[in-house]
Amino acid sequence: MTATLLVLNGPNLNMLGTRQPELYGHETLADVESICLRRGEVHDLAIDFRQTNHEGELIGWLHQARGKVAGVVLNPAAWTHTSVAIRDAILASELPVIEVHISNVHQREAFRHRSYISDVAVGVICGLGTHGYALAIDGFAHRLEGASR
Template sequence: MTLPLIAVLNGPNLNMLGLRQPEVYGSATLDDVEQLCAETAEGLGLAIDFRQTNSEGELISWVQECRGRASGIVINPAGLSHTSISLMDALLSAELPVVEVHISNIHRREQFRHHSYISKIATGVLCGFGTHGYALGLTAMARILEGGL
């Protein structure tokens, strides 16, 4: 039996987790997040494809590759949330459920972070739960795929 594949995609600067503003983003590294996602996915009967890029174009290409390949997308678009209509359009064209994850609560931060183009098209949004938001996002995705959400 092939497990449903979930793309766990990460945008710019998330490779700096554990180093960049630990008072905002915590001390966990991106490797820690990947391990958390792998363990969570295994428990949920999901497979993951975990990736990070600092390039908007590369992230858009990865989203496009998900169409017909993945069952859903869990994405932390980072700063691209607030600026990238192109990423929003790519997610729409993938025609997959999308769960948007942010480590910090973007609504408690600077005003420009309060708006996310991705939130407008996401099935659901998680923010402010630290890196545990990824586990919550995968759990929500499993429920979505089961028809429970």
């Protein structure tokens, strides 16, 4: 049976490709979804790709995923630095999460250096552009391969 990864994207990521392209690049969220789907195929993983600008919706998705997916690739965007509620939802889901950021948050404003997600994530990828999503999927594939041995 093929394992499923949930790829969740937070606020403003629907504007990729047009919002601050000097920082986030010219790829769109549809391009990121294609990257994830292709990488999922390589590893025989199903990808459930979503984006929301509503914090409660993302929390609901985490709750619903509990016991149903192998892991979550999460780009919480600005909620990284503000949302204890998303952190708590990750803990409640009992799912492994890899936190992904397109930009290197540590080279940006000081308030972006603090993540409420990193300490409950199994891994963090930042600053590698949209390729970070592919690396996160590779990371889960490696974890799942190790679990099956």
